[in-house]
Amino acid sequence: MSYRITGSTGEWEIVVGLEVHAQVVSEAKLFSGASAEYGGEPNTHVSLVDAGFPGMLPVLNRECVAQAVRTGLGLEAEINLFSRFDRKNYFYADLPTGYQISQFAHPIIGKGKVLVDLADGSTREIGVTRLHLEQDAGKSIHDQDPTRSFIDLNRAGVALMEIVSEPDIRSPEEAGAYLRKLRQILRYIGTCDGNMEEGSMRADVNVSVRKPGETEYRTRCEIKNVNSIRFVMMAIEVEAQRQIEVWEAGGTVDQETRLFDHVRGETRSLRSKEDAHDYRYFPDPDLLPLVIEQAWVDELKAALPELPEAKRARLEQEYGVSRYESSVLCVEQAIADFYETVARGADARLAANWMLGDFFAALNRTGRSIENSPVSAEGLRELLGLISNSTINGKIAKEVLEDMVETGDSASAIVERKGLRQVTDTGAIESAIREILAANSDKVEEYKGGKDKLFGFFVGQTMKAMKGKGNPALVNETLKKLLSE
Amino acid sequence: MSGIHDFTLASARDALKARKISAVELTNAHIDAIERLDGQLNSFITRTPDQARKAAKASDEALAKGEGGSLCGIPLGIKDLFCTNGVRTTAASKILGNFVPPYESTVTANLLKDGAVFLGKLNLDEFAMGSANLTSAFGPVENPWKRKDSDAKLVPGGSSGGSAAAVAAGLVLGATGTDTGGSIRQPAAFTGIAGIKPTYGRCSRFGTIAFASSLDQAGPMARNLQDCAILLESMAGFDPRDSTSVDTPVPHYEAALKRGVKGLRVGIPKEYHVEGMPAEIEALWQQGMTWLRDAGAEIVEVSLPHTKYGLPTYYIAALAEASSNLARYDGVRFGERVSAPTLDGLYEASRAAGFGDEVKRRILIGTHVLSSGYYDAYYLRAQKVRTLIQQDFLKAFENVDVLLTPTAPSSAFAQDEKPSDPVQMYLNDVFTVPASMAGVPALSVPAGLDARGVPLGLQLIGKFFDEETLIAAGHAIEQAAAFHHRPTIHAGVSA
Numbered sequence: 001m002s003y004r005i006t007g008s009t010g011e012w013e014i015v016v017g018l019e020v021h022a023q024v025v026s027e028a029k030l031f032s033g034a035s036a037e038y039g040g041e042p043n044t045h046v047s048l049v050d051a052g053f054p055g056m057l058p059v060l061n062r063e064c065v066a067q068a069v070r071t072g073l074g075l076e077a078e079i080n081l082f083s084r085f086d087r088k089n090y091f092y093a094d095l096p097t098g099y100q101i102s103q104f105a106h107p108i109i110g111k112g113k114v115l116v117d118l119a120d121g122s123t124r125e126i127g128v129t130r131l132h133l134e135q136d137a138g139k140s141i142h143d144q145d146p147t148r149s150f151i152d153l154n155r156a157g158v159a160l161m162e163i164v165s166e167p168d169i170r171s172p173e174e175a176g177a178y179l180r181k182l183r184q185i186l187r188y189i190g191t192c193d194g195n196m197e198e199g200s201m202r203a204d205v206n207v208s209v210r211k212p213g214e215t216e217y218r219t220r221c222e223i224k225n226v227n228s229i230r231f232v233m234m235a236i237e238v239e240a241q242r243q244i245e246v247w248e249a250g251g252t253v254d255q256e257t258r259l260f261d262h263v264r265g266e267t268r269s270l271r272s273k274e275d276a277h278d279y280r281y282f283p284d285p286d287l288l289p290l291v292i293e294q295a296w297v298d299e300l301k302a303a304l305p306e307l308p309e310a311k312r313a314r315l316e317q318e319y320g321v322s323r324y325e326s327s328v329l330c331v332e333q334a335i336a337d338f339y340e341t342v343a344r345g346a347d348a349r350l351a352a353n354w355m356l357g358d359f360f361a362a363l364n365r366t367g368r369s370i371e372n373s374p375v376s377a378e379g380l381r382e383l384l385g386l387i388s389n390s391t392i393n394g395k396i397a398k399e400v401l402e403d404m405v406e407t408g409d410s411a412s413a414i415v416e417r418k419g420l421r422q423v424t425d426t427g428a429i430e431s432a433i434r435e436i437l438a439a440n441s442d443k444v445e446e447y448k449g450g451k452d453k454l455f456g457f458f459v460g461q462t463m464k465a466m467k468g469k470g471n472p473a474l475v476n477e478t479l480k481k482l483l484s485e
Numbered sequence: 486m487s488g489i490h491d492f493t494l495a496s497a498r499d500a501l502k503a504r505k506i507s508a509v510e511l512t513n514a515h516i517d518a519i520e521r522l523d524g525q526l527n528s529f530i531t532r533t534p535d536q537a538r539k540a541a542k543a544s545d546e547a548l549a550k551g552e553g554g555s556l557c558g559i560p561l562g563i564k565d566l567f568c569t570n571g572v573r574t575t576a577a578s579k580i581l582g583n584f585v586p587p588y589e590s591t592v593t594a595n596l597l598k599d600g601a602v603f604l605g606k607l608n609l610d611e612f613a614m615g616s617a618n619l620t621s622a623f624g625p626v627e628n629p630w631k632r633k634d635s636d637a638k639l640v641p642g643g644s645s646g647g648s649a650a651a652v653a654a655g656l657v658l659g660a661t662g663t664d665t666g667g668s669i670r671q672p673a674a675f676t677g678i679a680g681i682k683p684t685y686g687r688c689s690r691f692g693t694i695a696f697a698s699s700l701d702q703a704g705p706m707a708r709n710l711q712d713c714a715i716l717l718e719s720m721a722g723f724d725p726r727d728s729t730s731v732d733t734p735v736p737h738y739e740a741a742l743k744r745g746v747k748g749l750r751v752g753i754p755k756e757y758h759v760e761g762m763p764a765e766i767e768a769l770w771q772q773g774m775t776w777l778r779d780a781g782a783e784i785v786e787v788s789l790p791h792t793k794y795g796l797p798t799y800y801i802a803a804l805a806e807a808s809s810n811l812a813r814y815d816g817v818r819f820g821e822r823v824s825a826p827t828l829d830g831l832y833e834a835s836r837a838a839g840f841g842d843e844v845k846r847r848i849l850i851g852t853h854v855l856s857s858g859y860y861d862a863y864y865l866r867a868q869k870v871r872t873l874i875q876q877d878f879l880k881a882f883e884n885v886d887v888l889l890t891p892t893a894p895s896s897a898f899a900q901d902e903k904p905s906d907p908v909q910m911y912l913n914d915v916f917t918v919p920a921s922m923a924g925v926p927a928l929s930v931p932a933g934l935d936a937r938g939v940p941l942g943l944q945l946i947g948k949f950f951d952e953e954t955l956i957a958a959g960h961a962i963e964q965a966a967a968f969h970h971r972p973t974i975h976a977g978v979s980a
Contacts, residue, residue, distance in 0.1 A: 048587075048588060051818055052813040052818065053586070053588075053813075053818075053819065054568060054574070054576070054581070054584070054586070054694045054695075054813070054819075055567075055568045055586075055588075055590060055690075055691065055692040055693050055694050055695065056691075056692075057690060057691050057726060057727050057728065058728070059725065059726060059727075059728055060728065087809050089808075089809050089812060089855070091812065091815065091829075091832055092828075093815075093817050093828055096813060096817075096818060097812065097813045098809065098812020098813050098815060099809050099812060149828075151817070278856055278857045280808075280809070280852065280855035280856060280857075280860075281855075282805060282806075282809070282855055282860075282864060285697070285698035285699035285729075285806050286695075286698050286728060286729065287728050287729075288728055288729060
């Protein structure tokens with residue numbers, strides 16, 4: 001089912017490509033030894049190289065190269081053994097050298113792909129055009145002084161990966177799914193923390209529209225620096241709408257750079273094509289071409305963690321979880337690891353049910369993440385074990401889990417403390433039922449007269465009398481037997 | 486008995502080790518000479534006498550204990566393109582203002598580690614852009630040589646004009662230079678001294694203010710090649726802070742002097758017979774061939790077919806890089822700022838006030854050749870031609886060991902004879918540029934005087950990292966030429 005926007009002249013299709021800037025996880029910056037850590041007092045993570053002092057030279061940080069290669073492998077992309085750094089020249093106060101070192105003509109990573117899952121259960125492949133390494137700029141601060149701007153160079157020179165998608169995206173939903181999947185891959189590999197609030201992942205969104213069936217692309221606009229997945233989706237929608245209105249009014253869309261204003265829910269022109277910078281790219285003569293060995297790439301590949309798609313397939317196969325369950329369990333490695341710890345030595349299907357249900361609910365309620373979950377994987381496994389061996393039933397288990405979250409006690413300790421052990425003594429169950437039937441002889445008559453629905457009532461009354469501890473199967477069986485007497 | 490100003494770097498070194506003179510004496514004599522003569526020559530931008538005396542005293546203490554590196558107590562001048570920790574560094578430009586680097590360039594750090602005494606920072610063309618040392622914001626440098634028949638002020642060549650003049654006049658025993666398209670060799674030839682442009686990557690560029698990164702190379706300038714060899718050995722070496730620096734051992738260059746040239750094959754590139762070259766330069770070149778042949782070398786004609794493209798290609802490649810390298814001088818973080826209400830205004834005002842005309846011209850040319858629509862026609866084509874020029878040399882070196890050419894197409898001209906057309910000025914580099922484009926080492930040695938009594942130099946070009954053969958061949962010319970002339974203005978005589 002294709003996403004379409006209906007305008008006054010009929011339906012429109014949208015065409016979107018994303019350029020994602022992902023900050024590389026590394027100790028030091030791309031070309032200097034200064035710390036790449038986020039935050040810090042302004043201008044404390046700055047070397048003379050970052051500040052562009054006379055005679056300072058860039059020296060490539062090999063770990064950043066390794067991170068780019070790992071990411072390329074995660075995107076199933078071509079790894080270019082030869083790549084090169086170029087200078088992108090423009091003047092700005094937070095760009096100390098007057099040029100950004102980037103990779104223009106020869107990026108380190110070529111064509112790759114990302115598989116995205118859509119809400120209707122379908123999967124789409126979004127092409128990756130390229131990934132290249134480049135330096136981040138510093139930060140200009142304009143709101144601290146009425147006449148002056150301040151510059152913080154902490155971020156200047158930090159390594160970024162620019163990941164460019166093909167114009168394969170056809171709906172805001174796909175754009176969101178692509179970004180989430182990309183972020184998931186980057187986090188799995190540990191090459192970017194994907195934190196959009198801190199700016200470690202930002203997107204430039206290229207949007208154009210066309211009539212369904214058209215094979216050529218129409219003019220696109222680039223929406224710069226959108227910093228949340230939700231805003232990317234919103235920006236695409238409003239920009240597409242704007243372009244459709246322009247076309248339908250008989251106008252033409254101009255190629256330009258725009259900004260997304262999420263408060264007003266609109267995009268605004270930043271600069272037109274005529275005002276576009278001439279970046280005067282040329283190979284940076286301070287750096288040699290980057291030549292890497294296939295053997296090194298192989299080494300990095302061998303050391304890669306299991307990636308989301310592979311993990312899902314394995315979980316489905318090994319533990320019999322559904323496609324949906326695997327997608328939820330594999331959102332983060334920590335969740336999948338937690339699940340596997342629980343599932344090993346427990347009923348794996350039951351474990352998936354519990355994690356997706358009561359366990360996540362407990363995390364949400366307590367505002368905790370999987371890393372500092374109030375219940376350990378071992379603790380949850382013990383609880384599920386108590387269900388499996390009929391020590392407690394599912395209903396009691398919910399109560400036990402709540403107690404575990406609250407007190408931190410183990411499941412078996414809580415069961416003992418509260419005397420929640422399930423009653424499997426048929427004698428005790430039978431006597432409890434007999435009391436219920438005796439006290440409700442009218443209902444017994446109605447039941448026998450054909451009102452089958454009353455069976456549930458008897459089960460409920462029995463469980464209530466037994467404080468929920470009756471073994472459900474035995475209660476059912478015994479009730480049937482006694483009611484047919 | 487010769488005076489203290491007759492020392493070469495090598496003989497001063499030996500006298501210091503033998504404790505025949507003290508480093509303080511030697512340094513003071515040079516400081517005195519600078520005070521006496523440099524008001525006229527203007528070879529120094531910044532003098533550091535106090536620092537020099539302190540360093541000399543420390544050298545004497547080390548020497549007294551039988552310690553001290555290869556340059557212990559040797560007074561040197563540093564081209565003001567090398568950043569020196571705590572000493573103002575200007576690149577001969579106003580835009581850097583009173584910039585005092587908190588760091589030391591690798592080359593000068595190497596020299597300091599070996600015990601050198603720095604007398605100060607030497608004048609140059611602004612950002613090393615020039616061939617006559619006329620573009621310095623600190624005024625032109627005067628060549629200590631005079632024509633026999635006139636008192637006209639001659640240029641010392643450029644861009645390392647201050648280094649050349651200071652060495653020639655005996656104000657320093659040696660100096661650092663940098664060579665992008667001939668900036669060591671041409672001024673060396675103009676002032677009757679020796680200078681080596683090493684293989685690209687031999688000396689670290691870290692801490693040296695960049696002109697054209699793919700061409701810039703530091704090198705020594707001194708009275709003779711022995712002195713240059715001693716300096717180069719100290720300056721050279723791998724530096725992990727410069728990605729283009731090459732990790733190959735530094736040989737004992739001084740030892741190469743004794744090698745001789747027997748059996749050496751010396752190539753004469755036929756394309757270097759350029760039109761309009763003075764007959765006396767052509768004659769000197771022939772003389773050079775004779776000297777080398779007499780010393781046992783074999784002279785072979787070779788072809789470097791792309792020579793004629795050298796200059797235009799150089800002025801595209803070098804200026805493209807320069808336009809980008811000089812973008813950092815924007816008045817924001819260091820140097821001179823001219824305030825303006827907008828950021829663009831600040832850039833425009835600061836750069837308009839800070840850069841001189843020649844630098845502005847080169848930034849404009851460099852920006853143009855990289856611009857969209859012109860990049861392929863200029864920059865990209867220049868890169869391709871550069872490769873061809875490099876191949877010319879590689880091919881020639883399959884047959885010969887070194888190449889012999891004149892260093893410059895003229896002798897030093899007078900300051901007021903400066904060509905009004907900047908392109909004419911660029912022709913000074915016609916013989917030096919190709920080796921720079923190829924990255925191969927080259928040197929200039931003084932070989933004689935022209936009819937008006939002004940020095941002329943011969944250039945030798947060598948194989949990658951084969952500075953030793955260059956030095957051996959150059960020394961053979963030195964011995965045959967027996968160039969012992971001194972300039973009109975020099976220390977040790979009452980000027």
